[in-house]
Amino acid sequence: MLFKIPAAFIAGLKVENVTSEVASVSVKRKWINQNPFRSIYFAVLSMAAEMSTGILCMGALYKRKPSVSMLIIKIEGTFFKKAINKVVFSCNDGNIANQAVERAIATGEATTVVCTSKGVNEQGEIIAAFFPHGALKQKPAINFIMQISFHGAARTVTGSKHLLTLNNGKKILLDCGMFQGMGAQTDELNRHFGFYPQEVDYLILSHAHIDHSGLIPLLVKQGFKGKIFCTPATKDLSEILLEDSAVIQRDDTKYSNKKRSKKGLPLLEPMYDLEDAAAAIKLFTEIDYNNRFTIEDGIDVLFTDAGHIIGSAAVSLRIKEQGKITHITFSGDVGRYRDVILKSPENFPQADYILLESTYGNSLHQDIYETKEGLLNWITKTCLQKKGKLIIPAFSVGRTQELLYALNQLENEGRLPHLTYFVDSPLSREATDVVKSHPENFNHEVQQVLLHDKDPFDFKGLKYITTSDESKQINFYNQPCVIISASGMADAGRVKHHIKNNILSNDNTILMVGYCEPASLGARLMRGQKEVRIFGEEYEVVAEVGSIKSMSAHGDYEDLIQFISNQDKVMVKKIFLVHGEYGVQSDFAKRLEGLGYTVEIPGMHSAEMLG
Ligand SMILES: [Zn+2]
Secondary structure (H helix, E strand, O other), X not given: OXXXXXXXXXXXXXXXXXXXXXXXXXXXXXXXXXXXXXXXXXXXXXHHHHOOOOOOOOOOXXXXXXXXXXXXXXXXXXXXXXXXXXXXXXXOOHHHHHHHHHHHHHHOOOOEEEOOOOOEOOOOOEOOOEEEOOHHHOOOOOOXXXXXXXXXXXXXXXXXXXXXXXXXXXXXXXXXXXXXXOHHHHHHHHHOOOOOHHHOOEEEOXXXXXXXXXXXXXXXXXXXXXXXXXXXXXXXXXXXXXXXXXXXXXXXXXXXXXXXXXXXXXXXXOOXXXXXXXXXXXXXXXXXXXXXXXXXXXXXXEEEEOOOOOOOEEEEEEEEEOOEEXXXXXXXXXOOOOXXXXXXXXXXXXXXXXXXXXXXXXXXXXXXXXXXXXXXXXXXXXXXXXXXXXXXXXXXXXHHHHHHHHHHHHHHOOOOOOXXXXXEOHHHHHHHHHHHOOHHHEOHHHHHHHXXXXXXXXXXXXXXXXXXXXXXXXXXXXXXXXXXXXXXOXXXXXXXXXXXXXXXXXXXXXXXXXXXXXXXXXXXHHOOOOEEEEOOEEEEOOXXXXXXXXXXXXXXXXXXXXXXXXXXXXXXXXXXXXXXXXXXXXXXXXXXXXXXXXXXXXXXXXXXXXX
16 A cells, blocks of 8 residues: 555545635535545545645545536536646545555556645645655655544543544554434444544553443454553453443344334444454553553653543653654543542643543532432432432443442441342443452542441442343332442433333432433433433433432543643643533633633544644
């Protein structure tokens, strides 16, 4: 292969740059928007719009879509005219696109190849790599510019994926998370990365949460073969989380397909299966906190404790290229200072660029110690007074252990009501075991509790549910009880069934204890919707809906500002805000700018030059 099409860059092109001469494109944009490789197509337009000279040999051919092929030809005739000798069509697959370009070069159809992003930088200087025909018989020296592109958790909170491309063309992916709770578009977003997995050289994983790790098996299935670096606890957690994700997909697909087949709709396929998850885990390589590790010559990584969940890390990269060192830190998710179980986030080395999460960039949490009391109040009201069931959607990792720890504390204080406390999630049990196996990550207070209570996550009345038959039996359990079940946004997993089965009684309470994507079932309940759709059917919300906001595993804006407070502001060239809703990010950006930082809120699939 002569070169790779830098898809990440292409995906970030600004389509607004296209001039009115190609206005006809907008007519077809609706169709193009449905096409996963629309970005290549946009690239043709955008590059041509920005460059006054040069010849482009990259395009998009949709053989079976004559209207679009014709459209490109039309553009060639009217807009490209003198600028382009030949437009080489490639088809809707990255590899075939590359082959088409190679072929075009070999046959002389293309006289110049452009293989970088916009073709020009912000100053209008040409930065594209141009290769006159003939010169390509030698290996081309491709001139990439170090850049980062954002393919998830960009103006939204899930799907964390940030791709760093070095000057030498090496690609390092930071996290490979799944989009969650984004309504009808969730599946579509998850199935199209916006870059080519086979082009990624390394993956660095900040922590095991599925919105940061959940698409790793799909990445591997689609051709990624590099190493995956993370902390030991993150590896342990990822192993069970990715397996679980494969099982959820299998079960959800089966459930949906039953309904779809009745309606005569086409059946769905899961994104990956258990074998894909197992293949992905084989690529994991553990690195301890505070152990600077050389990935390859010129690329070092350092993990520091981010205090968010067991094993969570801020990722600090030191890249040395052509004698210049660039420091880039990706915060991952940042926990809270004075977390109930975990240590506080650690300082990280001085950075030139920081990718900072911003989930709670415009709010302050309640006092963290109110969690235990809030929980006791809801148990008392629902289970003791109304004799109902308290359903708590909770992420298996982090949130469930916090709940168990709070309930255990209540028992230690002799205040825990005698009830059955179901934890209905095999994953939650496994995750709790992983957490217990990494006591080195606990804070001082938990270390003290361990001196007299050897299992601070276990108490009388706790019952783990493993099989789905046992889970269904809970429906017939007619005593007041507490049901802790995943997922935390109530968008997937067994908790959806528990909500469906208990939503029609005023005796019951659905207690939300963490962040919910606006389109998720959890958020719809928290907004006070009178009716909600669950598994395709409308349900009236009769049960009470409560929330304990203090249960967040994410820092608020004071925590986030404290997290970066060890940095010399003058040396930080830019902070990219990721992992937040746009409105929240805008507020946080103003706050950070007020402190003297330069801040950018990158959009989905956008790319930014570094250095
Ligand atoms: Zn997280």
